[in-house]
Amino acid sequence: MPSAGPSFLSRRAVLAATSGGIAAIAGCTTDDGSGANGNENGNGTETETGTDPDPTEQHDREIQTEWIQAVPMEASNLSPYWVNDYASSLRIGLHLDGAYTLDENGDFYSLWVDDYENRGNDTYAFTLRDSLEWGGDYGAMTADDWVWFYHNVIDTDENWVGYLGRDDWRNVESVDAEDRHTFVVELEQSDPLFVKRPTMWGTSILPRALTEPYYQDWQDGDDGAGEALNTADEVLEFRYAGNLGPYEFERRDLEDRYVGTRNDDYYRQGTEPDADDWADAPYFDRYVIRVLPTQSTRLSEFRSGGLTYTELPADQAQSFEDDDDITVVSTPTPFNRITVYNQRANGWEPLRNRRVRQALSMAIDKRTVVDHIFDGNAETAHTFQPTYSEFYDDSHVTPFGDGESYDPEQARSLLAEELSGEYGYDGDTLLGPEGTQVQLDLVYQTGETVYEDTGRYIADALDELGIAVDQRATPADVLFERYAEQEDDSGNAVFNAGDRDEYTSSDDWDLMWSISLNTFPYSPGSNAPVFTQGGSFNFFGYVPEDDLEGLFSDAMSADDLETQQDRFAEIFGILSRDQPFNFMLFDNRVHGYQREVVHTESVSPSWGYKNQTFWATEGLHD
Amino acid sequence: MSTKSGMTRYVGWRLLWAVVATWFVLTVTFGILSASPNPETSQAAWEAAQSGGDPTETRAILEQRRGEGSSLSEQYVDYMVSMATFDWGESFTYNEPVTAVIADAWVYSAMTVIPATVLAVVLGFAIGLYSATHQYTKTDYAATFVAFFGISIPNFWFAIVLILVFGELLGLTPISYDSEVPFWSLAHLSSLILPITVLATAAIASEMRYARAEALEYVGAAWVKTARSKGLSELQVTVRHVFRPAMVPLITILIADFVGIIFATAYVVEVIFGIPGLGYVSYQALVRMDTPLVLATTLIPVFLTIVANLCQDVAYTMLDPRIDYEGRSR
Known part of the structure; x- marks a missing residue:
């Protein structure tokens, strides 16, 4: 299939292509506005082709063993501040949901940010959920983490971290904490569409307490402090991620596989919006991303049931549409x-x-x-x-x-x-x-x-x-x-x-x-x-x-x-x-799923924004 | 000058030459890498410009990450020193020491390359010898056909066909390599069958043709006739009096074959079967322009080839006492 672009995609491009944001990338992607959400059993799911699980058959959302997907490339890096390619975003999205995403209608959909308030198109207040916890000893994610991020990563004279997303913050004049969980973003020029820009949308940050010592080193003249931060084991192994994403880091085998294990404390479980869909999310004990560089191998593996999901080439999608064991979703x-x-x-x-x-x-x-x-x-x-x-x-x-x-x-x-x-x-x-x-x-x-x-x-x-x-x-x-x-x-x-x-x-x-x-x-x-x-x-x-x-x-x-x-x-x-x-x-974009996978959203350009609520009617790779 | 001192001098010169040749290859590799656009940087700059950002700043950030912030001459000196001192630094792509990346990868390559090489040598030489001693028979024609098939068939195509037939259609073997399968298990062995088959097919064909050609030189030799007249069995004649003299030139192709399998053929097989081996990692390093990893994975085969060639030259003297290097110190 024609890829959404060349192999390397910036965080911004990935986001804009996927209103699901970085979180949604883990599995599948894209964006826009149409239809309603799927119902509790996923029976409202619209798929363009393929055979859905029998809609008359009721299934409980049991947690299945594994979700396995194959991708053509290894990730370049795993620091949210250095990510600029799709392969890396996919891995990071397993551990960090990001601030928020956009739903089927292109509207704000809550992840870390519980809600936002537009105060006149030039000021926006974002309120974080009070259940967000960093890993290690970093405590709760609060507005202070975001304020510090803005002042010490974005708004410094020198880009000491090497953060490629700084351009997205051009129109931001200041970020200040209003209370423990609310921070206010003031813009230089009013922008009614600010929430839909890849500034806050999909953005992930590191805890202030983790970053601050490196910042201090940089202040003291250590030019390598940014690199040291972004390549620290703690960052690359997501020890700081806490309950902020659906999976915990298990291991990364270079050019082979990336494995996450279900995060039992995932903050999004049972919360609104769509609390039923998120009840026990994610619905797989392990999330495995396999690196299979050759398209023919990926497709053979998928056809044989070795993969839960893979992206399909547009010019070969038809052969999968005729397969009763596979659901094809073209978005x-x-x-x-x-x-x-x-x-x-x-x-x-x-x-x-x-x-x-x-x-x-x-x-x-x-x-x-x-x-x-x-x-x-x-x-x-x-x-x-x-x-x-x-x-x-x-x-x-x-x-x-x-x-x-x-x-x-x-x-x-x-x-x-x-x-x-x-x-x-x-x-x-x-x-x-x-x-x-x-x-x-x-x-x-x-x-x-x-x-x-x-x-x-x-x-x-x-x-x-x-x-x-x-x-x-x-x-x-x-x-x-x-x-x-x-x-x-x-x-x-x-x-x-x-x-x-x-x-x-x-x-x-x-x-x-x-x-x-x-x-x-x-x-x-x-x-x-x-x-x-x-x-x-x-x-x-x-x-x-x-x-x-x-x-x-x-x-x-x-x-x-x-x-x-x-x-x-x-x-x-x-x-x-x-x-x-x-x-x-x-x-x-053409997505192929094993038939047992139940989707909880309707087909739209935002496809995948709730992919961590997808589940399977039975074990796929047991 | 004694034979021993002549040999020592010869080996000394060859080792010195190995260093010069390695330096030359690394320098050329570094030059090509420096002159080539980096796909990741190009893409990031392209997207920065599309969103109204500054592509120059984006390039600078990414170049800084890869240690390309200093001048070219400084980078060159840094890399050469790191290669010479075996402090190969960190891979930009994997954020891990280059040595660790190679250490992880070579095991996977070894699992396919060593059995494939052993198979190629044993079967290739055996079939070649059999063909030579049964020249122009039906079995010779059959072996020649198999050899030409093995040499002619593109590895990537053969691998894909094997996957489709034995993996997908018949379900007899796994489609891709699964590193989570226990090492000592039938499932693991099963996942290696197709990659080893692909690797060995081309190599067997090559060894067989060489073995046949070399053996043919000795099949009609006077000492072979003498051996037969003394009543030795056909197997003894073939092994002792045909294969032994033919082995000397055959050894010359072994090293090139082995290195070739690891860094050329194995790459194709590793990519198709999803094996995270050295061939694939070195290729990815090139694609991503991961300079430390590229230089290290260049250094290894170059040095290995040169030193192995030296070893094989020395081995000649043991296999064939008529060969010595006295007076060939340069």
Whole structure:
């Protein structure tokens, strides 16, 4: 299946992809808003395919022996302050739930934070549960731990801990304790969507008493104090985690397996919301994460019943859907897999003309890609926002390359019309200024069959327009380094060094397919760096004709949701018209479970936000 | 100059050469690592930029974590000193001493590589000798077919097919390696059958072809005919008078085969069967650009190969008294 992105994902990206947050990652993931919760017996569970346990049969939620899942990669590190990849988040999520998560409707769902209060969009008060206990001798988790975290980890001149999430706290002015369990976050600029941003959402911290001695060492001039903290056995073995997560650390066998044992004192047991679902959570004595790098081995092991859960490749999901012993759940994601048009000086010059970009988008049938390459496990996309987003407004969106808007003939006419006199058709071939056929360079990343298949499909589609396409596949990091990064005046590699006529990537390219970007459906203002002329991620040289910077600013500072929706709908309408890239599709994430697993939530992009309440009707691997 | 002092000098020069060659390989490895983009850093910088953060700062943080904050020359000197003093530092990926990572991993590799090598040597040589002494018979053709099959079939494909057939379809063997199964148990042995089969198949084929080719040189030799005329059994003739002289060149390929199995073939098998062995760990170190672990896992096979080659050269003199190294000190 197309992964939600390349192998390495930042904590922020993982969170945004999973409203379940870090806690929800342990098992499965994703986000958005639909339906109701499952009932006590899990009978309200909606699954797209597969066979659920017999709904007429009543089962008690007994605690079963093991949950076993397989993943392709070992974790990079196990400190919550250093985590920046999915593999590590998955392990950490077994021991630390994080502050809170977002539910099926994209709303606050209580974990460590019992509740929050919006005090005028620029001040938020978060109240911790009073049952949270650190491990060792660190006592209760209180507001003081969070205040100390902000002042001594986030708000220091130097990032002594090496915490990559500091950027998420840019808009925070102060954090102060109001009482033992309540702390107040004040923002520099009001933000009605603050709770849905990956600032507090999903954030895990270490106890103040554990961190403070290292901080003191750093203050005393020990530059290695941050590293010492993040690599301390106490941190890597989660001895501090107490009752803050569903499992206790048992062991980690490198490149082999990671094992957690059920935390009998888990703070979330029997608490609201959904107290029944959480009654004896988690419902497995052991949680085993096996490292099986090869997809075929993972799938064989899963098919043979050796795994409780694994993620399935989109293009192979069908074979599992036909298996009565397996339940397949396909969930939407906010990840937009795109084809970027290079509008910088080392791209094909006509790509700066939006009508030319529209013509190219019009000639590529997204429906074919979704149905025949992704086997239906994706959704076509027309702008940089999924349709389930409350900021998506169909009436503003101009579709290209889907249904009636897929029109190669019109695309050809449009090209002929928009290209300068130096270009022209000779029969079916589009000739350039030198009298030779126009040839575009298409680059994409290696690693998935669907990338290659879609690359070939795009090449064929453009061939119909008389354009030859030279395809090149490279690993993701090489793709970024050669085709996206530019060197700024200080010699640093950045993704937008400035003027598109002056700054370009080291290698020439015209089209870049396969990269997947988060569209942040809960806080779409986060997309400004991609689409504003000076945005830090505008590596493709898009110069909007409209004042997108102003529109983003207006939208983000609007105090009411309605105004925000209007502004963002306008922005996403402009983007669909401008086609800075062909929006292609939104990946689905395909989860495979043994039939005995009972889910306690309905299918939504937030899938997995309550995965620690999933249970099994009988022992799976006894 | 006596034979003994000539040998000592020769061995001394070879050891010195081993150090130079190891240094050279490590330097090249360090250079390639330094010049390559780090996938984790690239991804983190990419995502920082998308969310409006500073990719340069993100890179700096991650480089600092990996000890890349100092200049390249300082890093180079640090790494070379650590390699030379066997203080190999900590793996960035696993936050554990490199020696501990290797110590954990080699056991898993040994469980498949040693039986596979023993099988390859015993069966490969035996079939090769049999083929040589029964040249152009049906059994020779059959053995040649098996050898070409073993050499030609890609290991990864063969492993996947074996998993599908014997693991998934027939349910006779486990699909992947399970480290939680007791070491001394049939279940553990069962989980090693497929990996060892894959490893041994290619190696047996290779050994068999070499053994056959070498043995053929001696099958018609005068001393073999003499042995037969003296009334020795066919087995005695084959083992004493054909295999023994053929063994000298065969030893030359053993070391390369062994190291090759551990660090090349075993990697493929370990990845597919989920065995956390040395081949897989060294590959992951390369992918994640975990410099201390990469250098250590480079140092081991390089040094092992060079020293083992030296040992085999010395062993020649014992196996074949006609060989000596007098006058070949360089």
